[in-house]
Amino acid sequence: MSSIAFRRRAQLGLLLGPVSLFLAVFFLGPLAIMIVTSFLAPGLYGGVEWTWYRHNYGRILGFADPMFEDFDPVYIAIFLRSLKISALTVVATLIVCYPAAFCISRLSERWKNFCLFLITLPFFTSLIVRLFIWVLILRQTGLVNAVLLNTGVIARPLELIYTDGAIILGMVYIFIPFMFMPVYASVEKLDWTLVRASLDLGAGPIRTFLRIILPLTAPGIAGGAVIVFIPALGNFVVPAILGGAKVMMLGNLIEQQFLAARNWPFGSALAMMVMCVMLVLLFAYVIVSGRRGIDAATGR
Amino acid sequence: MKIIASLARGSLIGYTALFFAFIYIPLVLIAVYSFNSNPVNMMTWTGFTTEWYAQVLGFKTAVSESALYIESTDQLVQAVWNSLMIAASTTTIATVLGTAIAIALYRFDFFGRRFYRVVMFMPMLMPDIVLGIALLIFFVNAGVNLGLKTIIIGQCTFLISYVFIVVSARLAGMDRTLEHASADLGANEWTTFRRVVFPQLLPGIVGGALLAFIISMDDLVITYFIAGVDVTTLPMFIFAMLRRGIKPEINAIAVMMLTFSFVVASLGLYLRSRQK
Numbered sequence: 371m372s373s374i375a376f377r378r379r380a381q382l383g384l385l386l387g388p389v390s391l392f393l394a395v396f397f398l399g400p401l402a403i404m405i406v407t408s409f410l411a412p413g414l415y416g417g418v419e420w421t422w423y424r425h426n427y428g429r430i431l432g433f434a435d436p437m438f439e440d441f442d443p444v445y446i447a448i449f450l451r452s453l454k455i456s457a458l459t460v461v462a463t464l465i466v467c468y469p470a471a472f473c474i475s476r477l478s479e480r481w482k483n484f485c486l487f488l489i490t491l492p493f494f495t496s497l498i499v500r501l502f503i504w505v506l507i508l509r510q511t512g513l514v515n516a517v518l519l520n521t522g523v524i525a526r527p528l529e530l531i532y533t534d535g536a537i538i539l540g541m542v543y544i545f546i547p548f549m550f551m552p553v554y555a556s557v558e559k560l561d562w563t564l565v566r567a568s569l570d571l572g573a574g575p576i577r578t579f580l581r582i583i584l585p586l587t588a589p590g591i592a593g594g595a596v597i598v599f600i601p602a603l604g605n606f607v608v609p610a611i612l613g614g615a616k617v618m619m620l621g622n623l624i625e626q627q628f629l630a631a632r633n634w635p636f637g638s639a640l641a642m643m644v645m646c647v648m649l650v651l652l653f654a655y656v657i658v659s660g661r662r663g664i665d666a667a668t669g670r
Numbered sequence: 671m672k673i674i675a676s677l678a679r680g681s682l683i684g685y686t687a688l689f690f691a692f693i694y695i696p697l698v699l700i701a702v703y704s705f706n707s708n709p710v711n712m713m714t715w716t717g718f719t720t721e722w723y724a725q726v727l728g729f730k731t732a733v734s735e736s737a738l739y740i741e742s743t744d745q746l747v748q749a750v751w752n753s754l755m756i757a758a759s760t761t762t763i764a765t766v767l768g769t770a771i772a773i774a775l776y777r778f779d780f781f782g783r784r785f786y787r788v789v790m791f792m793p794m795l796m797p798d799i800v801l802g803i804a805l806l807i808f809f810v811n812a813g814v815n816l817g818l819k820t821i822i823i824g825q826c827t828f829l830i831s832y833v834f835i836v837v838s839a840r841l842a843g844m845d846r847t848l849e850h851a852s853a854d855l856g857a858n859e860w861t862t863f864r865r866v867v868f869p870q871l872l873p874g875i876v877g878g879a880l881l882a883f884i885i886s887m888d889d890l891v892i893t894y895f896i897a898g899v900d901v902t903t904l905p906m907f908i909f910a911m912l913r914r915g916i917k918p919e920i921n922a923i924a925v926m927m928l929t930f931s932f933v934v935a936s937l938g939l940y941l942r943s944r945q946k
Contacts, residue, residue, distance in 0.1 A: 377859075378778065385774040386786075389767040389830065393789060397801075397827040400808035404800070407807050466689060473686040485690075487939055492693060494881060494935035496888040498905045499924040502912060503696040506703070506713055506921075513699065513713040546693065597795060604797025607890060611912060621799050628803055628895065638807065641800045648795065 408638035418634055426639035445623070449643060452620040455534060456602040459541040460595045463549040466542060467594070471554040486554070493547040501611045504540050505531065508612070532614030540612040541602050548601070549594040556590025589659055596651050604644045620644060697928060704921035712918050722922035746923070749907040756818065756893075756903065757886040760825045765879040767826070768833025769871075776841040790835075793828035801828065802895035809896060816898025824896045825886050832885060833878035836942050840874025873941045880938030884931050 411423035425435035430449065434441040474485045492500065507513045508531040515527040530536060560583065568578040606621025613619070620640060627637030703712060707719035728743045771790065775783055793801060805824045806816075814820055848870075852862040890905040897906060904927070911920055 382774055382778045382780060385770045385778075389771045392767060393827065393830070396805070396808075396823055397793070398789075400801075400804035403808050403811060404804040466692070469682055470686045470689040473682045487936075488690065489693070490939060491932065491935055492697075494884045494888070494938070495697075495931040496905060496908075496924070496927050498888075498890055498908050498912070499700075499927055500696070502908070502916075502920065502924060503700045505912070505916065506700065507696065511711050511713065516711075516713055543692075543696075600795055601797050604799045606799055607909075611909075621797070624799055624803065628806065634803075634807060637803060641803055644797055644800060648797070652795070 404638050404641060407635050408642045410635045412633045412635045423635065426635045427642075429636060430639060430643060445640075448618055448623055449620060451618075452603055453647075455537055455541075455619060456599050458534075459538050459545065459602045460549075460598050462538055462542045463545050463598050464553070464591060464594065467546060467550040467553050468557075468591075471550060471557040475554065475558045475560075489550050490547055497544060497607060498611075500544060501540050501608060504536070504543065504612060508536055508539075531612060534613075536612040537609050537619075540608040541605065544608070545598045545602065548597050552593035552597070553587065553590040556587045556593075560586050592655060592658065596655050599651060600644075600648045603647060604641075700921055701925050701928075704918075704925045706918070706921075709918055712916070712921065722918045723926075726919050726922045726926070745902070746907060749902045749904045752818065752901055753887050753904040756821050756825065757883045759822045760829050760886045761879050761883040763822070763826050764829035764833050764882045765875060768830040768878060768882075769837050769875050771830070772834045772837035772841055776838060790831050793831045794835075798889075798891035799895075802892040805892065806895045816896055817901050820896045820898070821893050821901065821903070824892050825889055828892070829882045829886060833875075833882050836878035836881060836938075837871065837874045839942065840871055840877075844870055877938045877941030880934050880941070884934045884938065888927075888931065 407418060408426055409422060409424065411419040411421050412426075413419050423435075425433065428434050429439070429442070430445045432441055432443075432446070474482060477485065505512070509515075510527045510529075510531070512531070514530060515524075518524045519527065564582050564586070565578055568582045569575070573581065604621050604624075606619065606625045609619045609622050610625075613622075620643070624637050624640045624644075627633045627640065631637075703715070704722060705718050705720065706712060706715050707721065708714050708716040726743070726746065728747070771786065775786055775790075801824075805820070805827070809816060809820050809824075844867075848866050849862055852866045853859075857865065888905060889903075890909060893903050894906055894909070897903065902910070904923075908920060908923065911917065
């Protein structure tokens with residue numbers, strides 16, 4: 371081996387070694403341990419028994435441990451409702467972002483960059499603060515109710531907070547940058563000559579939208595949908611703040627298993643459900659958009 | 671036809687204006703109402719006051735004398751201090767490691783690059799809660815006491831990714847002819863790196879570091895799971911306050927946090943996007 375090749379090797383080792391070790395131990399390691407834990411039996415006082423136990427998943431999917439508990443469909447119900455709320459969040463975020471992406475993509479370079487900056491900026495401000503503002507706006511003595519009561523539109527305060535709607539609103543608010551960026555990327559690449567050609571050839575605006583614009587921007591929509599859906603599904607802060615005690619989502623349930631019920635194996639199994647949904651979605655995304663999709667998504 | 675087109679254009683612009691209003695009006699509202707003197711109903715304006723700011727900053731005020739509000743400015747100060755310490759440590763570690771892996775992936779060709787890229791994007795996609803509980807199980811099994819140390823390690827696992835992405839973007843946009851020129855003119859590899867590559871890369875590294883700092887300051891979910899019982903960070907402090915019930919000082923704290931984030935993140939984003 372030439373000395374140059376050897377030097378390159380040594381440099382690479384020096385660059386990659388520490389970070390590989392760090393991520394192997396503190397990132398991949400914990401994930402592996404969590405997977406193992408999800409198959410272990412819960413101990414009596416919040417610990418873990420090192421025996422194979424498949425009933426953590428059974429409690430969710432319908433085959434409970436006959437020794438301890440009956441199957442309770444409440445977990446699958448929470449799972450389904452979390453899927454529903456996440457799906458509605460994706461749709462609502464798309465509706466909010468999609469038209470704006472078109473408008474911004476037609477601006478001059480300077481304004482474009484400024485608008486993108488304004489959209490990214492909130493992502494770097496405190497999540498908890500941004501959600502807290504919505505508590506002030508929506509709660510019983512909040513701004514919306516105060517205004518509506520004072521103007522006489524309503525006689526009694528509306529119940530706005532602690533509803534599914536409030537959770538979706540909060541999620542939309544925090545996930546706008548996640549949806550906007552991929553959607554914008556594909557809208558900006560849109561070839562407008564195709565749109566003009568379609569209109570010239572006599573297709574109406576609706577048909578042009580459905581047959582030309584929508585398919586061409588679909589990759590961005592799909593990308594945005596995936597990266598909004600996944601964190602929405604596991605989110606526990608939004609339901610904790612805007613959902614009150616009434617609206618339980620997977621994230622709250624997992625938090626409860628770890629910090630209150632102290633059933634870590636069951637909590638891990640629930641987290642694995644989230645991971646499974648994530649893997650299925652990513653897999654679907656890869657199948658649909660191919661290798662180029664991954665490379666585009668990971669910035670190459 | 672022309673009328674319809676301009677109508678469509680107008681409504682699109684109107685929609686976009688609403689879009690920005692939706693993002694920013696809540697932030698403006700909280701800034702305005704943080705000066706509201708109404709202690710009970712924070713969204714009903716009764717008058718202007720800087721009382722809440724004074725209290726958060728630890729000045730003696732009429733209300734704090736009655737011990738009605740913020741129980742402990744000390745706790746708050748401790749939380750802020752913890753957050754700053756954690757953010758400073760994580761930023762240092764994540765910046766070094768994230769820059770190293772970005773350079774490795776962009777300047778070297780080796781088996782497993784695609785795998786590394788996927789691993790670098792995993793923490794950004796994975797719901798925070800999964801990483802949070804995985805780290806909790808890991809630390810408890812490893813017999814590590816939860817506290818500042820575990821928070822710093824835990825946050826680094828995903829902050830490395832953020833730094834990696836910002837520095838990669840910088841590397842991808844870099845002009846390599848300068849490096850070739852430097853090599854042709856007889857500079858060795860190290861000199862070329864130090865005098866040509868590094869200065870070009872520096873804005874990206876600083877940008878990544880600033881963004882990592884601000885994300886660390888704001889992280890709630892992962893920190894929440896691995897903080898243990900003794901350590902509280904600023905977002906955790908606010909989260910706990912929200913669960914107990916809202917008091918007007920939170921407004922003042924929130925506005926100060928927003929301002930701080932805005933300044934640091936603007937700088938970071940500016941450095942990220944700056945073109946040569």
